[in-house]
Amino acid sequence: MAITVIKGGLETTVQDYPGRKGAFGMGFPPSGPIDHWSFRLANVLVGNAPGAAALECAFIGPTLRFERDAVIALTGADMKATLDGDPVPLWQSIGARAGQTLALASAVTGARTYIAFAGGIDVPLFLDSRATFVIGACGGLDGVALKEGQTIPLGSADNAAPGRRLKEGTRPPAPAGGIWEIEVVAGPNDDWIDAAGQRRFLESDWKLSPKSNRVGFRLEGPEWTFTEKATNKAPENGEHPSNVIDHGYPIGAINLCGQTPIILMVDTLTLGGFINPYTVPTCAWWKLGQSRPNETYRFRQVSVAEAQAERRRIAALCTAASLAPEGPP
Amino acid sequence: MIYDEPRVLPGGDTFVLVQFGDDARIDLNFMALGLTAALREDRTKGVIDTNPSYNSVVVEYDPDLIGADDLAQELRRLIEGLGSVEDLELESRLAYLPVMYRDPWTKACVEDYAQRIAPRDGDPEFVARINGLEDAAQLARVHSGTEHWVVAVCSTPGLPLMVALDPRCAITSPKYNPPRTWTTLGAIGVGGLSTSIYTTPGPGGYNLIGRTPVPLWDTQARLPAYRDRVVLLDAADRVKFVPVELEEFEYIERRVADGTYAFNITGYQRFSVRAYKDWVASLDPSERF
Known part of the structure; x- marks a missing residue:
């Protein structure tokens, strides 16, 4: 057990970067995150490789319960995230303890929030990628957007610490x-x-x-x-x-x-x-x-x-x- | 028209479209698949993937490993190395796929369209009529009388775009306008000069003339054919449709459901464009099955 999905949100999917490459000849698009700048920075903040599997949350984010301690980072859209009710800052790594609940609401600015977990999301590779492709019912967590009751497995992390931030001028600017x-x-x-x-x-x-x-x-x-x-x-x-x-x-x-x-x-x-x-x-x-x-x-x-x-x-x-x-x- | 010099057109910062000509003659697809095979063999540095079609290939590349100009030069070198289209020999398996022509499921799909979207008669009868065939039964004979060349596997997972290799079996038909909003899974559709098989139940524009009970892709590896591959067909494979009646259709459906269905695919042949053209030249194109 790693993380339990309490609410899936509008369309929350496991993605990796650059996604499923080399599969055009089978009819598969790459999938992967759309805002891959914010996505990669979320991974960097938790000590992962920039392309490691993480969540893309569109417009309305998920509610997740941690079943073990984890270091996470949120980037991209501001969905007024809270951890057990306390506001979670964007663009920095934070610690979450087993039993705590991370809740995202609707995006107030931007459209997609990325949540990276130290160690990455440990779902099986399909055609060399963990990216979810909902139409093809493959990749990610059982090929679907997150839904209530699912468990998100995490990899192990040895390079994570809360409190990491980004230098000025490294993240995507507002329009x-x-x-x-x-x-x-x-x-x-x-x-x-x-x-x-x-x-x-x-x-x-x-x-x-x-x-x-x-x-x-x-x-x-x-x-x-x-x-x-x-x-x-x-x-x-x-x-x-x-x-x-x-x-x-x-x-x-x-x-x-x-x-x-x-x-x-x-x-x-x-x-x-x-x-x-x-x-x-x-x-x-x-x-x-x-x-x-x-x-x-x-x-x-x-x-x-x-x-x-x-x-x-x-x-x-x-x-x-x-x-x-x-x-x- | 076949271009004297294939065109290499940019598609953003990581793609180019290589165009061999501007119509749908099959030679252009042979060239596109020849280039695809050459890129695979050459392992050109920086080339990530290819997406061939009727007269073109989309090439995806990593601009950190190869610049746009160098890529274009490499592509032209490989195309020159292919020689003339007649010199091409392509790896090509032959897959026998069961099909029930004039099946009840695609008939219901067409009727649903006629009721909700736009008036329409039965698709097989329509396609037979505009191709000067006696009836839908002859359409089935003609359509199953040829090997169908897999031009591309694309659009949705495992979906083959195919054209008839035997000119005596060529049929042509306009696509739906407006398109269908849903399509029976496994439906066999014809539109333009092409045949396709619907691998997802999504929208579509081809005329529906039959249905196959076998899946063309399988991410769960339930059937033996999918132990080491996700989709059944590759571009440059050939498909021969084997007509079955309802009883056989349902038998195959059960074998698919219990995971024991074995596909009939032969894999010992190569496709020689020169031999194919010689054969086509020997035919009487006015003949119909």
Whole structure:
């Protein structure tokens, strides 16, 4: 016995980073945390490898009872967590004793809270990953989001201590003015969108639809207009300008389904028959993970090299080097 | 069109899409699967995964291990090494899958759609009619008369996208518009030039012409075929549908339920594109079964 689930929350899943890699050929997306910046920092705070299995809690968090002492850390969204009624600070490691109850409520800022446990969550590997893929009923804890009565097994830890904090400037910043500026890389199918359509995409405000989840983030905004490539094509591509012969989907692709753009996320279908004019690079996924329905996105085009540099910058922050020196704050 | 130079298009910071052409001719898939096999064999540094389809391959890479330009160069080197499409020989198993054509379950699914979403006649009859076939019985003969080439395993776990290898058995049909909201598990669907098998009970757009009682993936390893693999089929495998009636369908269902069903899969063949093309050239394409 390690931790008992009293309440599962809205959708709390075991994830690891970078998730289930190398399984596209079997039809499995990677899964894994959406805000992998906050996720990795939670692990760093409890002395785990940055990618160790931990919990992703969406919008409404779980209630968990500790059956043994543990060191934990919460990062990401503020869900007004309490441990036996006392407020639990975010972004630092804390000790929980056997018998204590950790309760998370609804997110007041952000959307996803990450809970890491020293030693990691010790569920079996499936295709080399512990990440839950609910649609595939696999990974994580019995392939499902946490539910009442389940037991979360923990690994053993030898490197954990409460009271660890992060240095200034190492964690994801809040969006400026409540508007999310999201990096995008053009392609693979940007040449299906005409110049006016590309301009409209980059210059408009986009609203995140409530119909968004780990499969995809649906956006509401202006019309798309197309080039000849979309309108004059081999018939097997399909009728609508956004139709194309089924092709593999990059994760993060902005998939244009008719006139509705959907950012394909970590549990996406791995292939389909719609074009992907732009792709949100991995360095911006944390923004998706923390944005709430009806919030505004603005897209900023960056080069592949710029996106890769930002990815490296974030990865460098997700290490023990980001821990503040021990001692009183 | 087959591109003279395959296109390597960015998909964010960790993916590229390699496109061999812009239509669905099968040569493009042979090239895509040839590149997939070459990447597996080459163990190209930094390449994490591949996701092939009709005329393209998505390649996932680790930008800390290989830069975008170097990756594109490696991909072009491997594609050049493939030679012409006729030179390709691909590992290809042949799986015999039981199917009940015009089964009661997909019929009920289509009727549910007709009632709730949009009027619609029976799918097998519709597909037979628009393909100039006598009736749904001939559709079953034609559909089971060919090996189906697995273009990709994708979209949802274990789901194969397939095209008929025998041009005398090619059928084509428009997809549902609007799509179904649910689909019978194990349903055999046809849409465009393709056949698929629904491996999750989710939405779908293919016309439903039959159902298989066997699972195409199994995360619990209940059946012997799944002791050392999670999904039954790989891209470049072939599927031959074996028509069964209700009694046999239910017998197989019981064998699946008690964990004793043995799949019939042959694994000693390789698929030669040149031999295949020679064979196709020898056929009378106006013939129908």
